[in-house]
Amino acid sequence: VASSWRLSQLEHLFCDRAAFGARLADGDEVVYRVEDVDGPGRDAQLGRAVTTIEPGDVGGEFFMTRGHMHAVRRDEVYVGLSGEGVVLMTDGERGAAQELSAGASVHIPAGWAHRTVNVGATRLRFLAVYHRDAGADYEWVRRRGMGAVVVADGETYRIDASRKTAA
Ligand code: F6R
Ligand code: ZN
Numbered sequence: 001v002a003s004s005w006r007l008s009q010l011e012h013l014f015c016d017r018a019a020f021g022a023r024l025a026d027g028d029e030v031v032y033r034v035e036d037v038d039g040p041g042r043d044a045q046l047g048r049a050v051t052t053i054e055p056g057d058v059g060g061e062f063f064m065t066r067g068h069m070h071a072v073r074r075d076e077v078y079v080g081l082s083g084e085g086v087v088l089m090t091d092g093e094r095g096a097a098q099e100l101s102a103g104a105s106v107h108i109p110a111g112w113a114h115r116t117v118n119v120g121a122t123r124l125r126f127l128a129v130y131h132r133d134a135g136a137d138y139e140w141v142r143r144r145g146m147g148a149v150v151v152a153d154g155e156t157y158r159i160d161a162s163r164k165t166a167a
Contacts, residue, residue, distance in 0.1 A: 001035070001036045002033060002034065002035040002036070003033065003034050004030050004032070004033035004034075005030070005031050005032050005033070005065075005066070006028045006029065006030055006031065007020075007023065007024050007028050007029055007031055008024060008028045010031055010066065012142065013061075013064060013066065014058040014059070014061050015059075015061060015149065016058060016059035016060075016061065018059070019058050019059025019060075019061075020058050020059070023056075023058050023059075029054065029056070030054060031053065031054055031056070031063045031064075032051060032052060032053040032054065032063065032064075032065055033051070033052050034049050034050070034051050035049065035050050035052075036048070036049050037049065037050060037127075044132065045131060045132060045133070046129055046130070046131065046132065047129075047130050047131075047132040048127060048128065048129055048130075049127070049128045049130070050081070050125060050126070050127050050128075051065065051116065051124075051125070051126055051128065052123055052124070052125045053065065053083075053085070053116060053117075053118040053123065053124040053125075054118065054123060055083075055118055055120060055121050055122055055123060055124075056118075057152055060151045060152040061149055061150070061151055061152075062117045062118055062119050062150050062151070062152065062157065063117070063118050064115055064116065064117040064118070064150070065115050065116045065117075066115070066138055066141065067088070067113060067114060067115030067116075067138075067141040067146055068113060068114070068136040068137055068138050068140065068141055069111075069112075069113040069136075069137045069140035069141065070110070070130075070131070070134035070135060070136060070137070071134065071135035071136065071137045072131070072133055072134045072135055073110040073111045073134075074110050074130070074131035074133070074134035075107065075108060075109050075110040075131075076107075076108040076114070076128060076129065076130045076131070076134070077105055077106070077107055077108070077128070077129045078100060078105060078106045078108065078116070078126050078127065078128050078129075079103075079104075079105045079126060079127045079129070080100040080101045080102050080103060080104045080105070080106075080124075080125075080126050081102060081125040081126055081127060082102050082122070082123065082124070082125045083101070083102070083118060083120045083122050083123050083124035083125060084099070084100075084101050084118070084119050084120030084122075084124065085099070085100040085101070085116050085117060085118050085119060085120070085124040085126065086098070086099055086100065086116070086117045086119050086150050086157065086159070087099075087100055087106045087108070087114055087115070087116050087117075088114065088115045088116075088117065088146045088147075088148060088150065088159075089108060089109075089112040089113065089114050089146075090112065090113050090144075090146050090147040090148075091109075091111055091112045091113070092113075092144060095146070095147040095148055095161060096112070097148070097150075097159050100116065100124070100126055113140055113141050113144075113146065115141065115146050117150040117157075119150060119156075119157040147161060148160060148161040
């Protein structure tokens, strides 16, 4: 099973309305897609999914996933496959950010919402290993935001924790 998310479906992720409109006028491109990796175990407790985030930004805010909290508070592991990314995490009070690159892994503790941001010039691909009973609560992130945004800063990136509005 695969799902893909286009720019027009992700307007709420970006702070800069004018920059969003300008980028969308250039075309409703796919920002990211998620493919489940199937195995023989119908009742498997662990699921796998590969996410591909295209390179790009809206007024300096890099392309990112919607972000979610697991409805059942389970932990998860991401393994970087290619590209350069940052995983933003928050438990609603504290925030954390970890880099994701090929061969690196990130552990997302239970009870921490997570969003992945492509901070590089190439596609970011990573494998997620998750509990299949965890579910995903997107409203949690829409209401509270992630506590920070990841913005371009010259050739690199900066985590701006003063812009808490982007959900
Ligand atoms: C599963 C997981 C990833 C994300 C994927 C897309 O628990 O964290 O497979 O689902 O990277 O991000 P969202 O789901 O936030 O659109
Ligand atoms: Zn998750």
